[in-house]
Amino acid sequence: MGLFVHGDVGTAASYEPPYTLSSGESVRGGERRLWDNGAACGRRYRLRCLSGSNRPCKDGTVDVTVVDYCRKSPCPSTILLSTSAFSAISKSPSAKINAEYIQ
Template sequence: MNPRSQPRLQWLLFLMLFLVSLFLHFHTSYGDVGTAALYSPPYLHTACYGSDASQFPSSNLFAAAGDRIWNNGAVCGRRYLVRCITSTSTPDSCNQNQTILIKIVDYMGRPPFAHSTYNTTMVLSNTAFGIIANSSTASSYINIEFEQ
């Protein structure tokens, strides 16, 4: 090996490692992107657990799943980390740096959801929506990032 090429090879290796670590460090997206709507009472009878009130977490952080994640009911009981993300059309819609853990307890493809939340990823309980969405937002829809 040429003695002059060894420092170049070391420099190239250092540069590659630096770029990889930089990418891993500054990667901000942690899950899927979708939309969420507001899920108002009454919450019972649900598609996942019927009239069993014990299905709701004591924190009241729960949601109904949209068609995108429903998977024929396989999503029932799953928990997701959810956070609001801002968009140019609704720049003040989010409470920044708020991430919540929700439980899926219902399906929004049935009444009363079917028409009012068409094409939404999930419908968050009043409590969940209120934590991550700015209360002054005029919209009952927000953009979200979520991860199981």
Template sequence: LICNTSFADVGTAARYGPPFLPTTCYGNDPTQFPSSNLFAAAGDGIWDNGASCGRQYLVRCISASEPGTCEPEQTIQIRIVDYALQLESTPSVSGTTIVLSETAFGTIANSTATLINVEFQQV
């Protein structure tokens, strides 16, 4: 479980791949991406009119429609670098809480999945 589940939210996550630039948050600046490649785009529910840019979240896969998709023991820390409705590439599913980079998604779930249910908490 993430730190304290009483403070965590539950939502959905999709994945996206390149091209990643430009982003809504930081334009064409390549230094916006963490070296771990654990980053994401915020969906409407957490976008907060752009205030979510740079926020860090702990994210964990809790379920998916396909059994065996989640790696529930894996929790990642991601950085918001973009807005899900203005991505340069198409996410695996539209309308999710968060859209994870392929690296981030593949760390907590089977990378062939398109949609997972996640627990997330701002840090």
């Protein structure tokens, strides 16, 4: 696993299809701060699970591309991942995890 430098910490959860995918895994920038009025669209992030209830974390990271923002108010987490991206870093598909992410 690579070294994370200058990463941000937030929460991550998964969202159900339909997904908007160009290639690879998708992420919806959960908070408008991350979405940055659309400037984040196309940005790639690497995430890793830090903690959560019932020890949901898997070792490793997942690389994702921002394709949309969270349309729920309030958004359930900082970052919403497709279920396949979320399952790469969490053993529990319905968990809300603490995650570190870098661009």
